[in-house]
Amino acid sequence: MANCRCGNRLDSKGYCHECQQYDTSHKINDFFERRCGICKKLFKNLSFYMDHLESHPLCELCKERFISEKALNEHFESYHKCSICSEYFPFVSEHVVWSHPYCEFCKERFLTRDIFKEHMNAHPKCGHCGENFRDKVKLVIHIEEM
Template sequence: MVKHLCPFENCSSTFSRPSRLLIHIQRHQGIKGFQCTQCDRGYHRRQHLKRHVAEAHQNQLRLEQLLTCNHCERQFKTAWGLRRHQIKIKRQKANIRLHCCEICNRKFLNSVDLGRHSLKHESFKCVHPSCPLLKHQFISWKFYNQHMIDYHSEPFECEHCGEKFIIKSKIRSHVKEHMPKFNCTQPGCHSTFDFAKNLVKHIQVGHGERTYKCNIIGCDWTFKYKICFERHIKAHQQNKKIFPMANRIHKKEPKFLMATKLAKLALKI
């Protein structure tokens, strides 16, 4: 815990909070930050000023009988002090760990954490005798739990042929074999697709005609999509320049393609 030291000489007082250190320094300086508006009394704390106003100016007498705590039978003069004391006791009880491990005596807040911890003493090994990973030791509970889901849960059955799979990812790839294939109808193109929307997009991008042409004199740009055409017109309005379509900027090739080209040139040399 950080301790705040008093800066005055011959004073070794330490405080856990800066606010308490500030009150202590004000006492050294004779400063009272909270003044009563009805008399000349002053106080270092706000709650002391409130108590003074209630007793001296509002005729609210202090409790003659002390307030007793139900947990430890400690007595307090004010209800505020009793309430603050009970809050501390509740916080201490909330952090009590009642569930203890019988092997290493480690304590936990609930039984779920204790059950997960107890698996560590078993080295996370599968208990099914027919499991191919029977002798395998899993590193953590996460991998052990995923293994139980993949290999020892109910099998997934294909609706088309009735074949069963243990792992869910394998049945997903198997179902694609029963789905119809969509072949490209353009001459010289042998592309196939699993979904019709992918085929339509392929025809638009790969074999579609550029139906949108720029109507500005001297510009020969053409586009397949309306959104690209509208973006091109906005560029004309902002820049007011014309660039030939043949001089358009191409995207840079990936690094691995550049590396293969350089390797071929090195072999030729």
């Protein structure tokens, strides 16, 4: 096994745990063989492999790499774009839950809290307890059961 410039041994992938980096200054072709997980190209040199990985486009939001700019753009639109407000987020599902109010009656999410409040006015409200209902029929049933 090869040693790092700092004197510590490199692991089987050419990584020095002391320096916390890959050491590409040594010829480590004797034991290195790695296939790119993105495009499946095979490398027998760590330095070339690391340079190659950098050639794949990187999603700045989730740090995943892609085979092409087109694939990155498709990923970006599919996984990071909010379908409600059209903005981009690392975790769209979290954004939707926290930023777009949900109407339990209609099963819809709304762009803003103001729009949601306006929408809720369309659902009848009980004058006694203040609870909203899906429609007038449900409100009448509720009042009759009181």
